[in-house]
Amino acid sequence: MSISSTSLGERVSAPSSLNLYRAVWRWHFYAGLFVLPFLITLAITGGLYLFKDELDNAIHSNLKRVDMVENASAALPSTIIANAVAAVTGTAVKLTKPADPGASTEVTVSTPDGKRAVYVNGYTGEVLGSLPDRGTVMWTIRTLHSLKYFGTYARYLIEIAAGWSILLVATGIYLWWPRNQTGGVVSVRGTPKKRVFWRDMHAVTGIFVGAFIVFLAITGMPWSGVWGAKVNEWANGNNFGYPAGVRVDVPMSGDRLNDVSKTSWSLEQAKIPTSEGHDHGQHMEPSPAMPMDHTGMSPDHADQMPTPIGIDKAVARLDELGLAAGYAVALPTKPEGVYSGSVYPDDLSKQRVIHLDQYSGKPLIDMRYADYGPLGRGLEWGINVHMGQQFGLANQIVLALACLAIILLAVSGGVMWWKRRPKGSLGVPPMPQSKGTLYGLAAMLAVGGIIFPLVGASLIVMLFLDLAVQKLGQRRKTAATS
Known part of the structure; x- marks a missing residue:
């Protein structure tokens, strides 16, 4: 949402307004220089991921889809697992x-x-094939979208880009704000051959899509490397957000829910309980002369252990408790482990996690969306809308259009800059005559940097780079006149 230098004098005339305008324009340029490449990538990958189920079902139809059989009984979970293994x-x-x-x-x-993810026909028990776990096309798109594909440090750029996106919108609104002009506010003037066309296209697109950029930036922050991790830790305080009374006297393990199964953001750090039945004899120490089996327990000790209910009864129990269709069951891999049933459908109200004692089938913890704290509910709602799930097809279409508009915004900004910049120059907008205005604006932006530390650090870096650009420009002028 920048403006050409030729019309600058027509839009702002008072010296103080001119200084502020130039300072805002300069920082808007820097924000766009950094953010626009990320916005294009995020808009493309995010727009595709909005339709993850539809695309994955089409691309991997041989694995994910089966012929429906009317009134046919499903194969037992134990049979399905045995065939997969x-x-x-x-x-x-x-x-x-x-x-x-x-x-x-x-x-x-x-x-x-x-x-590996093994896909099985739930009616016949036939194994359809396998992929690496989270190896579908849409999971790849998701890891590209979050930059997780490129490692931990690359994800920090998402947090910085999100903060600078908000800065981009705020400064863009100031530059767009009508100042006695009639064109370029909600209409586009000229033709694609003219610079004013791209200026208006950029400004008008930006003012309509700006709210979406801010919303997506804020709701995307929970996945960021620093801010997201700290807020997650805070939101999951008091034993990770479990409501009072739900887990009274339930022993908790050191394992986290996100380590065993895909979960909602608010419960990624939630601890998993231990099966109560394992307490029988778990502290018994075998004598040195006592023979041991392959599990590390003596035969006598093993005989004292209760018998697990098995996956068939665990699934039947979760069905009986009303867990919504499409739920996952993390299987216990240790004697003290539990069956963890979890489901995260598009309807937030149906989100639920149930941990079953593997010996008795007793629900140790039954957590619903309504049990989350206010912060957890708010964050999950934002994430669900961000992913295009909360309001069904309308949610997907609206955000897909917003993604297309973001791409147009970035492209028009690039074309406008290319047409405006002097040959052989980066085309940085002019400095305000009063540098104090620029520093004052930077000080105000620092408030956002305190809330988002990585953004604040990047603002400081950008400020020093700006000073370096100024000094380089002054040296060139001095060399040219000497």
């Missing part, structure tokens, strides 16, 4: 039930080479 040697760690009658059942198998 027979096809992919390893240890089954999770079972994901189909979300609809035409979907396959997914079994996550841990192998020496990493986890």
Whole structure:
């Protein structure tokens, strides 16, 4: 939402207004220089991920879709798991039930080479094939969108880009604000051959899509490397957000829910309880002469352990408790482990996590969306809308249009800059005559930097770079006149 230098004098005339305008314009340019490439990438990957289910079901239809069988009984979960492990040697760690009658059942198998997702026909038990865990096209798009694909440090750029996006919108609104002009406010003048066309296209698109950029930036912050991690830790305080009375006298393990199964952002750090039945004899120490089996327990000790209910009864119990279709069950891999059933459908009200004692089938923790604290509910709502889930198809279409508008905003900004910049120059907008105005604006922006530390650090870096650019420009002028 920049403006050409030729019309600058027509839009602002008072010296103080001119100084402020130039300072805002300069920082808007810097914000755009840094953010626009990220916005294009985020808009493309985010726009695709809005339709993750539709695209994955189409691309991986041979694995994810099965022929529906009317009135047919489903294969037992234990049979499905046995068939999956027979096809992919390893240890089954999770079972994901189909979300609809035409979907396959997914079994996550841990192998020496990493986890694999094995897809099984839930009616016949036939293994359809496998992929690396989270190896679908849409999971790849998601890791590209968050820059997680490129490692931990690359994800920090998302937090910085989100903060600078908000700065870009704020400064853009100031530059767009009508100052006695009639064109370029909500209409586009000229033709694509003229610079004013791209200026107006950029400004008008920006003013309409600006609110979406701010919303997506804020709701995307929970996934960021520094701010997101700290807020998650704070939001999951008091034993990770479990409501009072839900987990009274339930022993908790050191394992986190996100380590065993995909979960909502608010529960990624939630601890998993331990099965109460394991307490029987778990502190018994075998004598040195006592023989041991392959599990490390003596036969006498093993005989004293209660019998697990098994996956078939665990699934039946979760069905009985009313867990919504499409839920996943993380399987216990240790004697003290639990069956963790979790589901995160588009309807937030149906989000739920149930931990079952693997010996008695007793629900140790039953957590619903309504049990989250106000911060957790607010963050989850924002994330759900951000991902295009909360309001169904309308949510997807509106955000897809916003993504297209963001791409247009970035492209028009680039074309406008290219047409405006002097040949052989970066085309940085002019400095305000009073440098104090620029520093004052930077001080105000620092408030946002305190809230978002990485953004604040990048603002400081950009301020020093700006000073360096100024000094370089002064040296060139001095050299040219000497």
